[in-house]
Amino acid sequence: MAKKVKDPGFGYNSRQNAQDIINDDGSSNVFHINRKKNMSDLYSYFIDISWFQFFLLIILAYTILNLFFGLIYVSIGIEQITKPKGSFFEDFLNGFFFSAQTLTTVGYGGIAPKGITANFIAAFEAMTGLLSFSFITGLLYGRFSKPKANIKFSDNIILREFKNERAIMFRLMNSRKTVMIEPEIKVTLSITKKDTKGAFKRDFFTLRLERNKVMYLPTIWTVVHQIDEDSPLFKYSNKEIEKLDAFLYILVNYHEESFAQKVYQIHSYDFDKLELDVKYVPSASFNDEGFTVLDHDKLSEVEKM
Numbered sequence: 001m002a003k004k005v006k007d008p009g010f011g012y013n014s015r016q017n018a019q020d021i022i023n024d025d026g027s028s029n030v031f032h033i034n035r036k037k038n039m040s041d042l043y044s045y046f047i048d049i050s051w052f053q054f055f056l057l058i059i060l061a062y063t064i065l066n067l068f069f070g071l072i073y074v075s076i077g078i079e080q081i082t083k084p085k086g087s088f089f090e091d092f093l094n095g096f097f098f099s100a101q102t103l104t105t106v107g108y109g110g111i112a113p114k115g116i117t118a119n120f121i122a123a124f125e126a127m128t129g130l131l132s133f134s135f136i137t138g139l140l141y142g143r144f145s146k147p148k149a150n151i152k153f154s155d156n157i158i159l160r161e162f163k164n165e166r167a168i169m170f171r172l173m174n175s176r177k178t179v180m181i182e183p184e185i186k187v188t189l190s191i192t193k194k195d196t197k198g199a200f201k202r203d204f205f206t207l208r209l210e211r212n213k214v215m216y217l218p219t220i221w222t223v224v225h226q227i228d229e230d231s232p233l234f235k236y237s238n239k240e241i242e243k244l245d246a247f248l249y250i251l252v253n254y255h256e257e258s259f260a261q262k263v264y265q266i267h268s269y270d271f272d273k274l275e276l277d278v279k280y281v282p283s284a285s286f287n288d289e290g291f292t293v294l295d296h297d298k299l300s301e302v303e304k305m
Helices: 039-048 051-076 088-103 116-145 238-243
Strands: 151-153 157-162 165-174 180-194 200-206 220-227 246-256 261-270 274-276 278-280 284-286 292-294 302-304
Touching (some): 051 088, 157 238, 157 278, 180 220, 238 274
Parallel strands (some): 157 274
Antiparallel strands (some): 151 165, 157 165, 165 220, 180 200, 246 261, 278 302, 284 292
């Protein structure tokens, strides 16, 4: 008989067509309101955003700073750094480019501050530039050095016959060329149902897996939950399982050679991604020299039973 487990942190309350709490990539799908922010949140934000967003923000901040100081140099009189050109736009461009040279401490020498006010502003801007680039350097190091798993999960989960019974399966692999050492996996099933009062509630079950730990993993791991009498899915037909309002929450941890420490990755599957009566095609094969070849594009590829 399937045994319920305590709430793993998602809450028992639910509603019809409730969104997944964990995104497919393992990130949180929870909206926060009335949350107080602090400086540590800023660091976490810059560490966790994508590389595109990171460099876009740097370029925007760099441009805005130069626009700001360029306007200041024009407002105090462009003659304090170079000879006026006679138009606001040309004077502003000189102020903008002088600001860029000062902020980056390049200092070509073609334009230089002459007045006390201009020297004071340039000195303050140079300090701002040094602090800014030190901050960016620290963030770059933090982004590169942050221990992070790089596990790729199959896009689908499958339900098929297995050992005279049925089983739910999905596959995972390491996207890096390093070997996953002692990978361990935990899978929690969440099923949303309507109770006798008409309210929607979540039930949680820890799924028993064919194997929840291996010594090391150089290729692909097919994770299997056999639907026997102890499975929470045993009482459902294949079609009923396909229509369940259910999610799989997955936690994988292993020793990552690149960082010389244990790393974790979270993933989730909506049962909308369930495919019936198919099997995964082999992703690993041998070349003419006898070496194992792993095809990443075949991770989610299936064929009919």
